[in-house]
Amino acid sequence: MRRTALVTGGSYGIGAAIAERLVADGAEVILTGRKLDAARQQAERIGARAVAFDVADHAATVAAIERLGPVDILVNNAGADHFGWFTQVPYETWKRILAVNLDGVLSCTQAVLPGMQESGWGRIVTVGSEAGRIGSKGNAAYAAAKGAVIAFTKSIARENARFAITANVCSPGPIETPLLREMSEHAIAVVTEQTQLKRLGTPQEVAAAVSFLVSEEASYVTGENLGVSGGMALGG
Template sequence: MARNGITVAAGFSKGRETAERLQGELASDGANVIVVQGRVDDPADCTRVVKEVLAKYGHVDYLINNAGITVDKTMRKMTHEDWQAVLNVNLYGAFCMTKAVLEHMIERGFGRIVNISSVIGETGNVGQANYAASKAGLFGFSKSLALEMSQRGITVNCVAPGFIETEMVASIPEAALAKVIEKIPQRRLGQPDEVARVVEFLLDDESSYITGAVYSVNGGLDM
């Protein structure tokens, strides 16, 4: 998106060196990117980050809630802390960031909100009760907010990727990943750009009549 001319404020909670390296790589391609540090599950941090972006750019057109973590354990081994940690970032974090920017979008009469869910929110997965619950929650959150904002010029949609070639998926043991790929009708992992293009479409004026939708980007895994 940054390479296609959209000014991006990318948030991170830790790993400043990695965030600044990404900023530098995109800047070398002519993209306008800033990185801002904060926790999505901290309402005060979310408000501060939005204020920083507004101070620099004057307005916010788009919000992409893509923060996510996993703490995978079977239900019998999962602790209350394991459950809450994932729900805090993946679901409550989307609420906090949306809450921080929503009044600004309402005042402007325009906004595009895209929540990044997961195919696991639809199918469930062994050892991921917390993750599945958080991602399924984004479906209901998106549809409810879409209804509330439907006459305010703000669309709210959800993108549910499947297994995408990322660092998170790379951590899956090779044998287990091979079994996953066997279940994907296209017999391959998705690429980050394939998800990004769907998100870009939902930010574009061409998608202005689409709200409350869930876009599956998973190679047919949920069929």
């Protein structure tokens, strides 16, 4: 049976790699982005469909997902970030970070769950961050949002196990993406040194972990937070 997968923030970076991997796995993939042209360009490249909406807009998100019909696999990947000491981050900035990284996850998850419950099968994977597990200097609001989605996912896993729906988090560490390259060379060197493997990860390595979590082979895995971070959470 071919599954329908929705990947938010699938136009570039980690989301694009996840969408491409799920297409290769045989899923019918719908990827989202805030800009329709970028989403369509990526979708056409990999053989997927594209829709545009801002996950921070609850009403628009729910309406868009309802128009898609039943979704078997949800990958909550859309994210926003801002680097700076928390005392210097404007209210509007950290509210936007929470709206995308936390509220967006809740909106998308609530929109797809009724259909999954009715069908008696579903996979929900949220792309978190090791910042949500260990904190992040200069990234407090982002870390707060990612920590919250870990707790949220565990709760969704508990509520929906009776429907054969699994919910898990995949938490990357420093990954080689255009967003990461916006950091200074010194900052990149610091986060790389915090990993045990002393290198950056790739979007494809995150995509491989997501591919496993949404597969039948992971049917007995739920409520977990899988780090793809070169051992960053080990510390030391």
